Amino acid sequence: MTKSPLRSKVRAGLHRCLIRFGIDTRKKRPDRVALEKIIFPELQKDPQYQSILFVGCAWYTLHYPSLFGGKKFQTLEIDPAQACFGAMDHRVGSCEELEAIFSRGQFDCIVLNGVFGFGMNTPDALNRTLHGIHYAMRPFGLLVFGWNDLPAHAPFPPFSVESWNLLEPYRFPPCNSERYSSDSINRHSFHFFVNRP
Numbered sequence: 001m002t003k004s005p006l007r008s009k010v011r012a013g014l015h016r017c018l019i020r021f022g023i024d025t026r027k028k029r030p031d032r033v034a035l036e037k038i039i040f041p042e043l044q045k046d047p048q049y050q051s052i053l054f055v056g057c058a059w060y061t062l063h064y065p066s067l068f069g070g071k072k073f074q075t076l077e078i079d080p081a082q083a084c085f086g087a088m089d090h091r092v093g094s095c096e097e098l099e100a101i102f103s104r105g106q107f108d109c110i111v112l113n114g115v116f117g118f119g120m121n122t123p124d125a126l127n128r129t130l131h132g133i134h135y136a137m138r139p140f141g142l143l144v145f146g147w148n149d150l151p152a153h154a155p156f157p158p159f160s161v162e163s164w165n166l167l168e169p170y171r172f173p174p175c176n177s178e179r180y181s182s183d184s185i186n187r188h189s190f191h192f193f194v195n196r197p
């Protein structure tokens with residue numbers, strides 16, 4: 001659902017202002033803490049991840065570009081009204097159309113968190129997205145896929161689609177696992193994959 005651009009801009013301005021005055025408005029749910037305190041620091045630290053695409057923007061992702069100083073951090077969001085929460089290098093578009101928006105192999109890492117079940121809701125849409133990820137990410141680039149295993153946000157079992165065979169599960173060092181369950185209430189988990197050549 002498209003949000004009001006004016007409302008989003010006011011919200012972005014308000015959060016920027018509050019953060020500048022030391023009032024932290026960021027979400028503190030366990031899945032967000034896992035993303036910001038475990039996953040992002042590893043991406044920032046590891047030199048193999050220089051070019052990162054983050055899909056889906058909201059008020060609580062406003063500060064994400066600032067966590068990736070020295071790296072190329074781009075954002076993509078289907079709703080134009082959410083662009084004010086994106087990076088300087090932001091594209092309005094769908095993750096189902098990555099081939100049309102980006103170049104082959106341009107990313108070392110793609111973070112697709114909270115998009116499945118929040119707009120990208122059909123097996124066809126997920127298949128198209130995975131094909132686009134395979135195209136836009138270099139061989140052995142990292143996909144971070146986060147989702148909520150709740151009836152409202154899991155329209156079908158995400159790993160039932162065949163295009164996952166374009167990627168390979170990857171043991172992500174800080175979690176020492178291919179999967180990290182961050183939140184038992186929201187049933188949120190992160191899954192890590194590398195791109196097959």
Ligand SMILES: C[S@@+](CC[C@H](N)C(=O)[O-])C[C@H]1O[C@@H](n2cnc3c(N)ncnc32)[C@H](O)[C@@H]1O
Nearest residue numbers: 055056057077078079094095113114118119120
């Ligand atoms: C729950 S928010 C998640 C935001 C963020 N990715 C995060 O880590 O929480 C979902 C966002 O994904 C966006 N979205 C939904 N379908 C999309 C698509 N096909 N391509 C790009 N963005 C999409 C929605 O507009 C919404 O802003």
